[in-house]
Amino acid sequence: MNVPVSLRIAALAIATTAFYTYVGQLVPQKEVQPPVEVVISKDMKPEEMAKVGREIMDGKGLCFTCHTVGKSGALRFPDLDGIGGRAASRVPGLSDVEYLAQSLYEPDKYIVPGFNPGMPVISKPPIGLTDDEILAVIAYLQTLGGTTTVTMQTKINGSAGGAEAPAAAPAAAASEGTAAEPAADAAGSATPAQEPGQ
Amino acid sequence: MIKKGLAAALLALLGLAAIVGTSKFLMDREYKSPALTPPGQTAETPRDRGLADQRAEQEKADKEKPYQEAEYRPFPKVGSRVAVWVAAQLHLLFAAFVLAVPLFALIIEFIGYRTKDPRYDRLAHEFTKLLSVSFSLTATFGAMLTFGLIILYPKFTNYLVSVFSPTFLPYVGLFFFEAFFLYTYYYGWGKFSPRVHLLLGLGLNVVGTAIMLIANAWLTFMTSPSGISETGALISTWDAVRNFTWMPINIHRIIANVAFGGSVAAAYAAFKFLGAKTDEERAHYDWMGYIGNFVAICAFLPLPFAGYWLAKEIYAYSQTLGLTMMGGAFSWLFIIQAVLIGNLFLGANYYLWLGMGRIQGAQHFQKYIKYLLILVALCFMVWATPRSIISTVSEIRAMGGSSHPALGFLGVMSAKNTAVNILILTTYVSFLLYRRGGKTPTVKWAKTGNLAQLGIFLAAASIVLFLGVYGYFVEASVRIAFSIPQVLSVLFAMVSVTVIDVFLYKNAEQAGEPRWGQIAPISQYVLIFIAVTFTWLMGLMGYVRSGLRQHWHVYGVIRDTSVDAFTPTLGFATKVVSVTVLIFFLLISFVFWLASLGGKKDWEPRVKEGAKNNLPEPEDLGAAV
Numbered sequence: 001m002n003v004p005v006s007l008r009i010a011a012l013a014i015a016t017t018a019f020y021t022y023v024g025q026l027v028p029q030k031e032v033q034p035p036v037e038v039v040i041s042k043d044m045k046p047e048e049m050a051k052v053g054r055e056i057m058d059g060k061g062l063c064f065t066c067h068t069v070g071k072s073g074a075l076r077f078p079d080l081d082g083i084g085g086r087a088a089s090r091v092p093g094l095s096d097v098e099y100l101a102q103s104l105y106e107p108d109k110y111i112v113p114g115f116n117p118g119m120p121v122i123s124k125p126p127i128g129l130t131d132d133e134i135l136a137v138i139a140y141l142q143t144l145g146g147t148t149t150v151t152m153q154t155k156i157n158g159s160a161g162g163a164e165a166p167a168a169a170p171a172a173a174a175s176e177g178t179a180a181e182p183a184a185d186a187a188g189s190a191t192p193a194q195e196p197g198q
Numbered sequence: 199m200i201k202k203g204l205a206a207a208l209l210a211l212l213g214l215a216a217i218v219g220t221s222k223f224l225m226d227r228e229y230k231s232p233a234l235t236p237p238g239q240t241a242e243t244p245r246d247r248g249l250a251d252q253r254a255e256q257e258k259a260d261k262e263k264p265y266q267e268a269e270y271r272p273f274p275k276v277g278s279r280v281a282v283w284v285a286a287q288l289h290l291l292f293a294a295f296v297l298a299v300p301l302f303a304l305i306i307e308f309i310g311y312r313t314k315d316p317r318y319d320r321l322a323h324e325f326t327k328l329l330s331v332s333f334s335l336t337a338t339f340g341a342m343l344t345f346g347l348i349i350l351y352p353k354f355t356n357y358l359v360s361v362f363s364p365t366f367l368p369y370v371g372l373f374f375f376e377a378f379f380l381y382t383y384y385y386g387w388g389k390f391s392p393r394v395h396l397l398l399g400l401g402l403n404v405v406g407t408a409i410m411l412i413a414n415a416w417l418t419f420m421t422s423p424s425g426i427s428e429t430g431a432l433i434s435t436w437d438a439v440r441n442f443t444w445m446p447i448n449i450h451r452i453i454a455n456v457a458f459g460g461s462v463a464a465a466y467a468a469f470k471f472l473g474a475k476t477d478e479e480r481a482h483y484d485w486m487g488y489i490g491n492f493v494a495i496c497a498f499l500p501l502p503f504a505g506y507w508l509a510k511e512i513y514a515y516s517q518t519l520g521l522t523m524m525g526g527a528f529s530w531l532f533i534i535q536a537v538l539i540g541n542l543f544l545g546a547n548y549y550l551w552l553g554m555g556r557i558q559g560a561q562h563f564q565k566y567i568k569y570l571l572i573l574v575a576l577c578f579m580v581w582a583t584p585r586s587i588i589s590t591v592s593e594i595r596a597m598g599g600s601s602h603p604a605l606g607f608l609g610v611m612s613a614k615n616t617a618v619n620i621l622i623l624t625t626y627v628s629f630l631l632y633r634r635g636g637k638t639p640t641v642k643w644a645k646t647g648n649l650a651q652l653g654i655f656l657a658a659a660s661i662v663l664f665l666g667v668y669g670y671f672v673e674a675s676v677r678i679a680f681s682i683p684q685v686l687s688v689l690f691a692m693v694s695v696t697v698i699d700v701f702l703y704k705n706a707e708q709a710g711e712p713r714w715g716q717i718a719p720i721s722q723y724v725l726i727f728i729a730v731t732f733t734w735l736m737g738l739m740g741y742v743r744s745g746l747r748q749h750w751h752v753y754g755v756i757r758d759t760s761v762d763a764f765t766p767t768l769g770f771a772t773k774v775v776s777v778t779v780l781i782f783f784l785l786i787s788f789v790f791w792l793a794s795l796g797g798k799k800d801w802e803p804r805v806k807e808g809a810k811n812n813l814p815e816p817e818d819l820g821a822a823v
């Protein structure tokens with residue numbers, strides 16, 4: 001019973017830290033790797049594009065941090081099931097591909113009724129998908145309730161099929177046809193969110 | 199003794215000579231062409247020629263070597279991330295301590311000045327004794343961190359410098375003033391008029407806070423950058439400083455620092471209490487521990503609110519970041535946090551309970567505290583319950599079947615908010631009971647006053663519970679808004695009950711002074727447990743703040759492309775935190791030991807045989823440890 005006080009204190013400190021370390025081992029252990037770049041080639045077929053698109057949405061796109069597919073109820077973010085069918089009728093004057101492109105490049109331009117703004121601009125960091133990656137994502141979104149019509153050659157904005165550097169990718173000009181703004185212009189002026197025209 | 203040392207040195211010298219001699223002999227045995235070489239001219243063997251060629255080649259290669267900017271440099275064994283992590287965390291822990299102690303030392307000194315009670319002044323002085331060595335250690339780890347960053351993350355550090363260079367000179371200047379105030383405050387104790395001394399303490403606090411504000415700007419910028427272009431070019435340093443999370447983290451940190459500093463100071467008192475020889479010492483350190491713990495708990499109670507505000511600002515900056523924190527990879531970390539915070543509440547209440555032993559006539563309160571402890575444990579369980587369990591019961595229906603982690607978190611936020619609010623109320627009641635121990639109110643309206651207090655408590659608790667339960671039946675966005683009336687009713691209850699209590703117990707009859715020092719020794723171990731837990735919590739939360747950025751150095755702007763870009767498992771993170779905490783306690787016990795040297799007798803030379811009675815008592819030696 002004659003353990004020196006200093007030893008007892010040390011034992012207490014070690015036991016306490018050990019206990020918390022143990023708690024730390026009890027919770028699920030997951031190592032999160034930085035997103036891997038998916039290989040995209042210019043001559044992918046629509047099915048391949050959709051497959052790659054799904055991979056991107058799982059990984060680098062972070063889409064499923066927010067979105068669900070096939071859930072209903074008190075959701076905070078729109079469920080993406082059936083989006084391929086709905087997309088064409090969302091905004092008058094925009095085709096389904098154009099609408100999907102707009103919701104990724106300029107998400108605040110049209111807010112899905114019943115939801116709050118909050119979707120990040122997908123072409124910019126921290127997510128920062130390239131134009132090609134976004135094409136693949138659109139291909140997958142189309143399969144949810146529709147069929148893929150988009151190809152790797154589809155021009156969805158001014159520099160489609162080209163720009164590699166995500167930071168410089170134009171954020172504007174996905175809507176109203178294809179207003180081809182030079183990338184440099186668009187990068188500097190963060191496109192102000194506008195209300196939908198209609 | 200001396201002879202032995204000499205012999206060892208001689209032996210070492212001999213060994214060295216032997217090694218040098220042997221190798222020289224072997225090298226001289228190298229083949230040399232026989233006496234053909236004319237005198238005065240050294241022979242050139244093929245080996246010499248080869249060596250010369252090699253040297254020339256190397257020289258040429260050296261000259262032509264292109265300069266390459268290193269992006270990262272490796273750190274042996276543990277890797278760069280862990281090296282910088284540990285240095286940063288130790289720096290933060292010591293800095294938190296050095297910033298917090300002056301804050302409450304000044305307040306205690308001020309109380310002493312107003313009440314003219316010299317005990318407070320002495321206590322404040324004793325707290326500041328811990329400062330000077332800690333200050334040096336803070337600076338040491340700060341330098342280690344800076345060098346670590348420059349060496350291991352040169353490119354990224356360079357980037358931070360490009361954004362924040364205008365803040366460095368002020369930082370260094372402030373550091374100088376910090377040293378000036380700290381040392382004059384400490385060494386000038388009792389040497390100035392009280393007002394001048396208090397002013398020095400104020401200066402120390404102002405400068406310390408300013409230092410923290412600058413350092414926080416750097417690290418909050420990394421989480422929520424602003425004032426830069428999309429590619430990271432600097433637009434305005436000032437905008438970079440006042441980024442989204444800067445103020446919330448400043449506030450959260452100041453409060454957390456005080457809580458942490460108070461608990462570590464209480465641990466010092468506990469350490470002294472346990473080693474105390476006299477009742478007088480025990481009484482003093484019991485009191486000191488009580489005050490330290492009181493400071494810690496007072497700061498601890500508003501922390502969850504500050505924490506939620508911080509979390510809200512992170513969401514406001516970037517939903518993606520907020521969801522990573524609360525719904526994604528880090529959501530389990532907050533379960534660990536809940537375990538820690540639950541332990542803190544349990545420890546604090548248990549300590550108060552044990553403390554009632556000091557007060558005559560408080561025993562009948564002691565049985566209530568038992569129930570309070572049970573309540574604390576229950577709330578703790580609710581808080582630490584992973585969402586999956588709750589979501590099986592009522593959650594799924596309320597959420598319309600969603601099992602998404604993010605939604606799950608927000609769903610059970612109702613339960614957690616309720617639990618934490620009740621925890622806070624309960625701890626407050628413990629304090630109140632403790633305060634009342636042994637006192638009988640003399641005012642006429644005592645009964646009414648008591649009833650009013652009870653009514654307020656019940657009302658606050660009902661509001662919290664009602665909103666907590668009702669929260670399950672409404673939409674997420676409405677439910678989130680419920681946390682505000684919950685918090686407000688708890689705050690209102692604490693303030694109004696305190697005000698009533700102050701008047702109620704004015705001129706109260708006191709059955710006896712608190713018998714400081716008459717407390718079970720286990721209470722002191724509880725104080726140490728609380729200090730270790732606080733420290734661990736600091737370490738864990740420091741990890742959330744940095745880990746949250748995942749594979750970014752500056753979120754969304756500067757990518758981490760090093761080998762450490764991945765986010766480690768929580769199990770690994772907790773191990774690093776534990777090692778850091780143990781190093782911290784090793785060093786802080788050194789600080790404690792140094793601080794307690796002041797009270798020791800001076801060293802005296804040993805006197806030869808026959809004068810044994812002059813030797814220091816063995817106990818004296820033991821107590822130094």
Ligand code: HEM
Binds near residue numbers: 450501505508735741
């Ligand atoms: C319950 C809601 C809370 C949330 C959401 C929360 C969140 C956070 C976050 C994100 C940080 C990182 C900021 C930084 O390190 O500078 C942080 C820091 C911190 N939190 Fe909390 N917190 C909460 C409550 C608490 C409580 C109750 C404590 C109690 C002691 C606490 C103690 C700390 C400490 C000590 C730090 C600073 C760590 C460091 O020095 O780096 N937090 N908190």
